[in-house]
Amino acid sequence: TPCPSCRAAAFCSLPPPPHTPCPSCRAAAFCSPACSAASHPRLLCAALSSGLAAAPEAHQEPLLFLLSAYSLQEPSLSAILSLSSAPQGPSPSQQQDAASLHAAVASVAPPHMLPAGFSPDLTAALLSKDRTNSFSILEPYRPDVPLELRKARCCAVYPRASLLNHDCLPNACHFDYADRPGPGNTDIVVRALHGITEGKEVCISYFAANWRYADRQCRLLEDYGFRCECDRCQIESKWKF
Ligand SMILES: [Zn+2]
Ligand SMILES: [Zn+2]
Ligand SMILES: [Zn+2]
Structure with a gap:
């Protein structure tokens, strides 16, 4: 079980900090007693x-x-x-x-x-x-592992970032920095991809933006319960291949 606060104890590709097992369950390990007290x-x-x-x-x-x-x-x-x-x-x-x-x-x-x-x-x-x-926080990037094989090492619900809606041509993107030393390294950071005009909704893509039309619609319908009718989908729905 990784330290839920720093996420570094079990998975980090950097040299791991000394682990402090929880004295009670001995099943969860933490980078420090302070992390254990704060997040267990x-x-x-x-x-x-x-x-x-x-x-x-x-x-x-x-x-x-x-x-x-x-x-x-x-x-x-x-x-x-x-x-x-x-x-x-x-x-x-x-x-x-x-x-x-x-x-x-x-x-x-x-x-x-x-x-x-x-x-x-x-x-x-x-x-x-x-x-x-929930957002998936992925394993650290490794050049020898293809991007699509990177596994999620945890999932997290964020009270504000979880409110962001989907667009297949998103104007914003989310980042996580779970491998950075804490505190704050379990935050989601949302950045604009370009200038956004006032009044336009800030949207992210719920998956890699290069997915094909049929795959996007299938995922959105199964997991989120809606058909996407964004500008990009309206155009790509008329494509003949
Ligand atoms: Zn920790
Ligand atoms: Zn415990
Ligand atoms: Zn769409």
């Missing part, structure tokens, strides 16, 4: 102590997200719930996943540490917010 929620620590690692591989990431979300104090939990989610609602398989993830949270989390609203519906709502709003 008690609920997550308790779940790691009671067998979270035994959950199936495919459940690890959503379980870390749910335990982190259920650790949030108000108004942060409400801020996640106020973000948009796909209008068509979860698919049957996503509903099934949500039910088994909810049962998994209930089995590893001490009940007294869970917030009053803990319920299957809240778990399903949090997962759908995560699907439509």
Whole structure:
């Protein structure tokens, strides 16, 4: 488990700092006791102590997200719930996943540490917010790994950056600097790609801008629940190849 604050403890390509394992769960490692105190929620620590690692591989990431979300104090939990989610609602398989993830949270989390609203519906709502709003923070760039094979090492929801809408011809782009020493290295930085006239919406692309029309539409419909009718899509929809 990388240090959630500096993200450097487990993945950094720079020489790693000395790791400080959490004395309680011994499952999470941090660059310093200060990082551990600042970014290791008690609920997550308790779940790691009671067998979270035994959950199936495919459940690890959503379980870390749910335990982190259920650790949030108000108004942060409400801020996640106020973000948009796909209008068509979860698919049957996503509903099934949500039910088994909810049962998994209930089995590893001490009940007294869970917030009053803990319920299957809240778990399903949090997962759908995560699907439509989270940013992937990718592994460090390595010249020997093709760009499309770079894996996400974590996902994060940002109360403001997650509000940015998509455009296939974006006027802004987001950057992360997770390999820089902290603090602030888990921030998302949004930069304009060119001058933007007053009143024009600032948009980013939710994936690499060089994707073809059909691939873009497919991804946007499946994951975000809409057909894109941006200027670029209106032109490319008429292309004959
Ligand atoms: Zn750290
Ligand atoms: Zn711990
Ligand atoms: Zn488009």
